[in-house]
Amino acid sequence: MPELRDDGPVLVLDLGDDENRFSPDWMDGVHALLDTVVDRPGPAALVTTARGRFFSNGLDLEWLAAHEDRLLTYVERVQGLLARVLTLPVPTVAAVNGHAFGAGGMLAMAHDFRVMRADRGYFCFPEADIDIPFTPGMAALIQSKLTPAAAVASMTTGRRFGGPDAHALGLVDGTAGPDELVAAADARVRPLAGKSRATLGAIKETMFAAAVTALRDTGVPAA
Template identity: 65%
Template sequence: MVATLEYRDNIAVLNLGDTENRFSLEWLDSANAGLDTVLASEPTALITTGSGKFYSNGLDLDWLLANGEKMGEYVGEVQKVLARVLTLAVPTVAAVNGHAFGAGSMLAMAHDFRVMRSDRGFFCFPEVDIRIPFTTGMAALIQAKTTPQTAVASMTTGRRYGGEDALAAALVDRVATEDALVGAAIEIATPLIGKDSGTLGAIKKTMFGAAEAALLTV
């Protein structure tokens, strides 16, 4: 499965897929191509979402098990995408339509804002339970977007947050029903369209420069 890009008026919507939307090499290529198109299509804003049960289940663990010698290279490519979204020079909103686990949750955290489905789906960093320590870059990303209390609670326990719990922990900014999810993301993004991309990109790089540098160092 690959990510596909469409436009709703002048807002770019990157659909992550309709399966588990794991970050396969093909998926990473399609996501990068979508981001290239977004940056060439200003003024715009970016919304990411999935179709079905998952927003994203993160790393392609089956591929990693079969290609362990390429782990460093693969994780580096994943972190490049996270860094791109983190500092993208347009407003970004994640519309978390379903389960977001591991690197899938990190992708959502890399956005400026997050809207999560209120009635179904979990937001989770399961690394402590699946015995995969966070990389320095991944930890830096999460810590750059959460309070210290939420970082400890979410990163060291493997807790699964439903929509309302995620809102209370400030992991997301709003919750909405499934049919209103993308609309809520559009409501957030629309007033922000037209911000000067050079200025916006510079501000994000200043705010998140340390996390970006850590993500780009594997």
């Protein structure tokens, strides 16, 4: 399950040592740790990473198969988490330590910046191959962070990008060796940890308003 390490002012969100799929419990855990990040007194910045072969392998298809009647509320929760990270009122960077597939890749895209391990792991949107089209919110999130050419190359092909290819296309902002990955990510946000959260949150809400609206509108009636 997700854990948080305090390397003040940088907080390292560890998504886990497994496939780190978006199960309801896992999302609850991530939300609780994001509460800790946002509520931390004084400067704060977020590095999100994981241990092992996966950053995150995306939707929890096994849980979904067992709870088909809850598909819409599940998608709503996934998109709510993505919208929250997209507009988190602290500087954020994903340290992509391994495979980032589907919603796992979207979670990385929701961060302000991305650094990817250079030697192993794939960044991939497999939607075109697994016959799960992007929701409007998920597409808007990805497209809000990529050039049109990078969006077409990654969203319509199912192609798996290793670190150097992901960097060349602009899916990530940089690459690093496995032992330098978290440090390279840390260096991008540590100098920014002192920003006003109200201001930074407002800036991201304004910049990504269209994607946030699409992510929060899943067609699920309000309770």
